[in-house]
Amino acid sequence: MAHKQMELNELIHTVSSECESLKYEKETLENFNDTWQAFKNYSKNKQELFYKEQIAAQFLKELFDYPERYPNSRIARAMIRAMRVLGDYHLFGRLLTHNGKLQPFMSEDFRQAVLNFTDHCKKRNNADETIQRRIRVIHKFIEHLTGSGVSTCNDITSQHISSFATSLVGYSKKTSDQHLESLRVFFRSLYFTGQRKDDLSKAVPILYYPKQDRIPSVWSPDNVERLLSVIDRGNPKGKRDYALILLVTQLGLRTSDALNLKLESINWAESRIEFVxxxxxxxINLPIVEDLGLAIIDYLKYERPESIEPYLFLKHIQPFDRMKNGHYLIMQYLVKAGIPLETAKHHGLHSLRHTLASRLLEQEVPLEIISGILGHTTIESTKPYLHIDIENLRKCALISREVAENE
Known part of the structure; x- marks a missing residue:
């Protein structure tokens, strides 16, 4: 719920309390409150008692010439972050994660459009994670529009859409498709809520790619062992990362499922992981083999931060909420292990899932069983692994005959 009529004093107090409950660091909270006090004085001089995105944008424009110039100063960046946190809570009624990217301030018309878009997604029963991903895309699109001098939804043209689609060149097919589908949903919400009289979703292009067999990326046994061996299991982050990577390597979970696992997902009495x-x-119901179980216990018993969050894997910086990205986690250990980054191959957590499937295929486990372990809805989803050369199969990683036998 957005706090449209909340006075600035009340909004600042509410957001400050929310940050405290999420255990933001003391220095961060002090920086936030200093910035908000300065903004409150600025708004008072403008004779404005309520939060307004336009006033917030003017405030930062006069201080740092933002967003035309992106400041390098640590203090400036902290103040921009503080204002974005305030704006997020005003707009969405909660704090958002922006993966380090500072979101642009938007016009009142765009602000209302994002609110309507969020409600539209909720009515479609989209998952929270999907809604957040789509909001990030719409923020990016609005930033693109703002750079073109567009400030209202009625000023958006098919040329703006084409220009944005062109900017996606270099993204993967999946990412590009997600961006464009988010735009379609956005324009439908504009049409259904009456912010536009026409449905621009039909102007969003469909990208076509040459049809070809998709050959999954896999790891060699040596590289998997090297990756695991360089993880420092003597510190909290290392214990968490080791357990998470071992989990994906041995059980083949999708990254989203691994990061969404809850404490209640682990059935210790039967040594199994159960989740939807x-x-x-x-x-899905999968066995926990001994080394994986010990790694999870080591993390839970000694290093998992104290938190009311129900998720198994948490960030190790405040606020201690759920991990949301596994790609950069793998990248740092690849570099540390000296494993070459082959540009033609995927090297995120998901590629370890591919590796398990390939290993099971090498062991002549039937596709029906592999499909069940990976949680595929049809065997067709598993068939791409048949395209991997048998000699490469013999080099693929790890473990899990035991996984198949337990199915």
């Missing part, structure tokens, strides 16, 4: 897949809605 985010992508398919299918319930």
């Amino acid at each position: 897949q985010q992508k398919t809605g299918i319930a």
Whole structure:
């Protein structure tokens, strides 16, 4: 719920309390409150008692010439972050994560459009993670529009859409498709809520790619062992990362499912992990082999931060909420292990899932069983692994005959 009529004093107090409850660091809270006090004085001089995005934008424009110039000063960046936190809470009624990217301030018309878009997604029963991903895309699109001098939804043209689509060149097919689908949903929400009289979703292009067999990326046994061996299990982050990477390597979970696992997902009495897949809605029940169980216990018993969050894997910086990205986690250990980054191959957490499937295929485990372990809805989803050369199969990683036998 957005706080449209909340006075600035009340908004600042509410957001400050929310940050405290999420255990933001003391220095961060002090920086936030100093910035908000300065903004409150600025708004008072403008004779404005309520939060307004336009006033917030003017405030930062006069201080740092933002967003035309992106400041390098640590203090300036901290103040911009403080204002974005305030704006997020005003707009969405909660704090958002922006993966380090400072979101642009937007016009009142765009602000209302994002509110309507959020409600539209909720009515479609989109998952929270999907809504947040789509909001990030719409923020990016609005930033693109602002750079073109567009400040209202009625000023958006098909040329603006084409220009934005062109900017996606270099993204993967999946990412580009997600961006464009988010735009379609956005324009439908504008049409259904009456912010536009026409449905611009039909102007969003469909990208076509040459049809070809998709060959999954896999890891060699040596590289998997090297990756695991360089993780420092003597510190909190290392214990968490080791358990998470081992989990994906041995059980082949999708990254989203691994990061969404809850403490209650682990059935210690039967040594199994039980959860419902985010992508398919299918319930999965997989065994926990001994080394994986010990790694999870080591993390939970000694290093998992104290938190009311129900998720198994948490960030190790405040606020201690759920991990949301596994790509950069793998990248740092690849560099540390001296494993070459082959540009033609994927090297995120998801590629370790591919590796398990390939290993099971090498062991002549039937596709029906592999499909069940990976949580595929059909065997067709598993068939791309048949395209991997048998000699490469013999080099693929780890473990899990035991996984198949337990199915």
